[in-house]
Amino acid sequence: MTGNLTVNGAPLLIDFDPEETLLDALRSAGFTEVKRGCEQGECGACLVLLDDLLVNSCQVFAATAVGGRVTTTAGLTGEPGVPHPIHEAYAATGAVQCGFCTPGMVMATFALLSGNPDPSDDEIREALAGNLCRCTGYVKIVEAVHLAAGRMRDDG
Amino acid sequence: MGERSVGLSLAKIDALPLALGSAAFTADIAPRGALVLRFRYSEQAHAEIRSIDASAALALPGVAAVFHHGNCPETLYTTAGQGHPEPSPYDYRLFDRRVRYVGDRVCMVAAESAEIADRALELIEIETEPLPALFDPESATEPGAPRLHPDEAHAVIPADYDPEHNVAARVEISIGDTAAGMEEADFVVTQRYTTHQAAHAALEPHVVACSLDARGRLTIVSATQVPFHARRITSRVLGIPLHRIRVIKPRIGGGFGAKQEVLLEPYAALATLRTGRSTVCELSRAETFVSTRTRHPMRVDLRTGVKNDGSITALEMDALMDTGAYGSHALTVLSNAGAKVLPLFNRIANLSFTGCSVYTNHPVGGAYRGYGATQGYFAFNQHIDTIARRLGVDVVEYCKQWHIREGETSPVFEALGEGKEGVSQTVESCALGECIDRGAAAIGWGEKRDRRTVVDGWVHGVGMAICMQGSGIPRIDMGGATMKLNEDGSFNLAVGATDLGTGSDTILVQIAAEALKVPPGKIEILSSDTDLTPFDVGAYASSTTYISGGAVLSCATQMATRMRAVGAAALGCPEKELVHEAERFRNGRTDEVISFEGIGYRTLYATAQEQLQTSASHTSDVSPPPFLAQFAEVAVDPETGDIRVVHFASAVDCGTAINPRLAEGQVEGAALNGISWALAEQFLFSAGGRLTNARYGRYGMFTAADAPPMTTMLVASHEPTGPYGAKSVAEIAINGPAPAIANAIYDAVGVRLVDLPLTPERIYRAIRAAGQP
Numbered sequence: 019m020t021g022n023l024t025v026n027g028a029p030l031l032i033d034f035d036p037e038e039t040l041l042d043a044l045r046s047a048g049f050t051e052v053k054r055g056c057e058q059g060e061c062g063a064c065l066v067l068l069d070d071l072l073v074n075s076c077q078v079f080a081a082t083a084v085g086g087r088v089t090t091t092a093g094l095t096g097e098p099g100v101p102h103p104i105h106e107a108y109a110a111t112g113a114v115q116c117g118f119c120t121p122g123m124v125m126a127t128f129a130l131l132s133g134n135p136d137p138s139d140d141e142i143r144e145a146l147a148g149n150l151c152r153c154t155g156y157v158k159i160v161e162a163v164h165l166a167a168g169r170m171r172d173d174g
Numbered sequence: 175m176g177e178r179s180v181g182l183s184l185a186k187i188d189a190l191p192l193a194l195g196s197a198a199f200t201a202d203i204a205p206r207g208a209l210v211l212r213f214r215y216s217e218q219a220h221a222e223i224r225s226i227d228a229s230a231a232l233a234l235p236g237v238a239a240v241f242h243h244g245n246c247p248e249t250l251y252t253t254a255g256q257g258h259p260e261p262s263p264y265d266y267r268l269f270d271r272r273v274r275y276v277g278d279r280v281c282m283v284a285a286e287s288a289e290i291a292d293r294a295l296e297l298i299e300i301e302t303e304p305l306p307a308l309f310d311p312e313s314a315t316e317p318g319a320p321r322l323h324p325d326e327a328h329a330v331i332p333a334d335y336d337p338e339h340n341v342a343a344r345v346e347i348s349i350g351d352t353a354a355g356m357e358e359a360d361f362v363v364t365q366r367y368t369t370h371q372a373a374h375a376a377l378e379p380h381v382v383a384c385s386l387d388a389r390g391r392l393t394i395v396s397a398t399q400v401p402f403h404a405r406r407i408t409s410r411v412l413g414i415p416l417h418r419i420r421v422i423k424p425r426i427g428g429g430f431g432a433k434q435e436v437l438l439e440p441y442a443a444l445a446t447l448r449t450g451r452s453t454v455c456e457l458s459r460a461e462t463f464v465s466t467r468t469r470h471p472m473r474v475d476l477r478t479g480v481k482n483d484g485s486i487t488a489l490e491m492d493a494l495m496d497t498g499a500y501g502s503h504a505l506t507v508l509s510n511a512g513a514k515v516l517p518l519f520n521r522i523a524n525l526s527f528t529g530c531s532v533y534t535n536h537p538v539g540g541a542y543r544g545y546g547a548t549q550g551y552f553a554f555n556q557h558i559d560t561i562a563r564r565l566g567v568d569v570v571e572y573c574k575q576w577h578i579r580e581g582e583t584s585p586v587f588e589a590l591g592e593g594k595e596g597v598s599q600t601v602e603s604c605a606l607g608e609c610i611d612r613g614a615a616a617i618g619w620g621e622k623r624d625r626r627t628v629v630d631g632w633v634h635g636v637g638m639a640i641c642m643q644g645s646g647i648p649r650i651d652m653g654g655a656t657m658k659l660n661e662d663g664s665f666n667l668a669v670g671a672t673d674l675g676t677g678s679d680t681i682l683v684q685i686a687a688e689a690l691k692v693p694p695g696k697i698e699i700l701s702s703d704t705d706l707t708p709f710d711v712g713a714y715a716s717s718t719t720y721i722s723g724g725a726v727l728s729c730a731t732q733m734a735t736r737m738r739a740v741g742a743a744a745l746g747c748p749e750k751e752l753v754h755e756a757e758r759f760r761n762g763r764t765d766e767v768i769s770f771e772g773i774g775y776r777t778l779y780a781t782a783q784e785q786l787q788t789s790a791s792h793t794s795d796v797s798p799p800p801f802l803a804q805f806a807e808v809a810v811d812p813e814t815g816d817i818r819v820v821h822f823a824s825a826v827d828c829g830t831a832i833n834p835r836l837a838e839g840q841v842e843g844a845a846l847n848g849i850s851w852a853l854a855e856q857f858l859f860s861a862g863g864r865l866t867n868a869r870y871g872r873y874g875m876f877t878a879a880d881a882p883p884m885t886t887m888l889v890a891s892h893e894p895t896g897p898y899g900a901k902s903v904a905e906i907a908i909n910g911p912a913p914a915i916a917n918a919i920y921d922a923v924g925v926r927l928v929d930l931p932l933t934p935e936r937i938y939r940a941i942r943a944a945g946q947p
Binding site: 045051052053055056058060063090101104106108109110111112115116119120142146150151154155156157159160 | 183185186188189190192193194195196197198199201202289374375376377378379425426427428430456458459674675676677835836838839842843844845846847869870871875877878879880881884886
């Protein structure tokens with residue numbers, strides 16, 4: 019099967035099997051920033067925005083995404099390689115250790131801050147509860163979300 | 175900038191690219207069009223394979239090859255990625271005629287896609303004859319117990335290896351006379367403790383990609399903590415020259431010991447050699463849980479003789495470790511349960527440690543952050559809590575009175591090492607007393623201990639644990655570094671040290687930048703590539719900051735010396751007149767200066783042309799322990815046994831923290847791993863030995879919403895043998911959470927839980943058994 023979708027603002031034609039997940043289709047198309055951690059929707063490493071909805075791309079068929087808009091961590095600013103304040107906050111606070119969970123964490127953070135520009139600790143922890151990290155104990159990740167939220171509020 | 179680098183909390187050099195999702199990991203950069211490798215696993219806990227018929231699988235379009243015991247090298251080896259000769263027994267083959275646990279590898283398919291490979295695996299006809307299975311480690315050595323390994327399995331170091339009785343390792347040391355010591359005691363405390371199996375659960379599953387380069391050499395890209403050991407072991411297993419293999423370690427998505435295991439490299443190399451094609455093998459999450467490696471479960475018996483003045487007159491520790499189907503790290507993890515624990519109370523004159531690692535038909539143990547110390551400290555710290563309560567003294571004061579101090583030694587250092595005799599050493603840096611004080615203050619010890627405050631029906635309690643670890647393995651671990659000067663005054667630094675997400679690349683740059691007085695941004699680090707970087711044993715045993723950092727410091731110091739000579743020649747003055755300043759040398763007499771850029775251009779393009787480069791190796795005769803005090807406040811619902819950690823505090827002495835924020839991150843990550851393991855994580859087996867919860871959602875690993883508030887304090891000391899006073903820090907903080915929480919539960923509700931995990935069911939039953947509330 020083939021279909022068109024938009025990934026990070028650019029059109030993409032994908033060729034996929036009926037049972038193929040969006041995760042596989044994206045990785046095959048070179049969007050390797052979407053990480054494969056469990057393929058069971060339990061680790062959050064493959065989180066992307068699909069039409070502004072946060073989804074585990076391993077739990078969505080590629081066919082479902084046809085005609086849709088996908089945003090990954092690499093597409094948050096719309097300019098390749100240009101970091102978003104969330105990326106910078108993760109780097110500055112030490113929230114990135116191995117970095118494998120980070121692209122998914124960043125997407126969950128983006129989704130949270132889109133609706134709640136000044137979340138509490140508990141709200142952050144709840145919003146990130148679908149993302150596993152074994153390296154950090156989540157301390158500096160929560161700190162990163164606060165820092166990013168502050169900078170995004172300052173930037174208006 | 176340029177003057178100081180050590181002690182700054184710089185952002186990890188790869189943090190921003192990783193956050194942006196750069197193609198940094200093995201699966202991201204695996205060659206396109208590679209054959210996909212998939213395994214079929216044993217459904218039985220113990221069986222003999224009678225026949226394998228792969229004809230239908232081979233007939234399937236898209237299948238390139240099938241691998242099994244009938245067509246693969248039969249080399250016996252260990253998957254443990256340890257130095258040569260490995261202390262783990264040679265009891266493993268690529269594929270064996272015998273399978274020894276549910277999840278053992280039976281055969282492998284190389285195919286054009288994962289879907290084809292999986293279909294092919296189902297088409298392979300396998301006949302097996304079931305054998306009696308062994309699940310109880312306590313009965314493993316008894317007469318009549320099923321035997322797992324044949325006579326040909328063997329140790330390659332002098333070790334007490336006895337496969338006839340399912341013994342993968344035995345350790346026995348004795349200091350003084352424990353029987354006499356027990357006689358002297360006013361009372362004896364005896365208790366059995368058990369710790370449970372656990373998954374490392376790194377977010378990146380095990381993955382390897384292999385290809386042939388233009389000259390027919392194997393290039394293996396692997397998520398490994400031990401690229402050089404992976405090269406050596408792959409060479410030996412397949413019988414191909416070591417120099418025909420190149421192992422590249424890209425970024426690694428977490429390891430925690432699981433990737434100190436050479437689990438995939440020989441398979442991918444064999445498949446590439448046999449098919450002439452690139453291959454990739456990426457394990458699923460379930461495979462990672464079942465068929466990689468785990469924390470060894472351990473039963474620890476502690477018996478101590480104590481005088482009423484608090485002195486311990488004798489201590490006997492006996493450990494039984496379940497190594498599972500293979501003996502990966504069976505000797506060294508066992509040894510560490512004593513070696514990393516018993517020196518902590520160094521005034522016990524009569525000590526013994528006896529241990530046995532036994533085979534069972536369980537998933538295989540291996541290296542796991544903490545490495546035996548975690549198991550030993552669960553027992554030790556609860557035992558000390560019990561003794562202090564029996565004496566009627568505050569355990570905080572008791573620990574402060576009896577722990578090892580600067581300038582002191584313990585006979586255990588020399589008597590017990592990792593799988594052999596240890597190395598005598600004197601502790602030259604120890605801020606444990608301050609760690610205990612600061613941790614106690616952070617948790618509110620004075621106001622909360624023995625109070626049993628009730629809030630909304632939940633009873634609060636506090637508990638503590640103290641620990642030490644090591645910094646590398648003395649006289650075994652070695653790290654190498656090379657460095658060259660570029661014409662712009664920048665440097666390339668190549669290290670074999672293996673950054674698996676810890677930030678070691680960053681702190682090694684900081685060490686080099688400090689020695690050279692340049693901004694860290696002027697140093698480009700490469701790790702690790704067996705063709706391009708010098709040898710390093712790899713990332714394990716908390717070795718990188720101390721051992722590899724020592725190599726980098728030496729290498730950078732030599733570079734500064736070489737550059738000084740060039741600078742002196744350029745300025746026409748004696749070397750001793752030059753003052754080393756930020757990115758330049760200045761003649762202290764004339765104030766003439768030559769920049770590092772000037773030296774770079776001069777050496778490459780002008781007078782006395784030479785590529786300035788230096789190389790250094792580092793080993794250590796000692797393994798300076800980092801020290802740690804951890805405190806837990808818990809709340810227990812006495813009606814249901816439900817438990818919450820309300821606050822968790824860690825105070826750690828890792829010497830100089832080269833990068834404090836990254837050091838804190840090591841402590842925080844290890845602490846939460848320890849908390850999650852203590853309370854929730856566990857392996858659940860069916861009666862037939864099948865792991866029934868091999869997925870994140872059922873395993874119990876904590877999310878951000880489950881994690882308690884944590885306070886982390888770095889307590890400075892100065893380790894004179896370490897780079898800029900540093901010790902290592904990666905493992906230690908995983909050791910204290912389980913005993914600190916168990917001690918806090920006792921403080922809250924008066925029940926002593928000696929078996930992990932500390933589940934509400936167990937707490938509930940213990941409260942009921944004690945006849946309260």
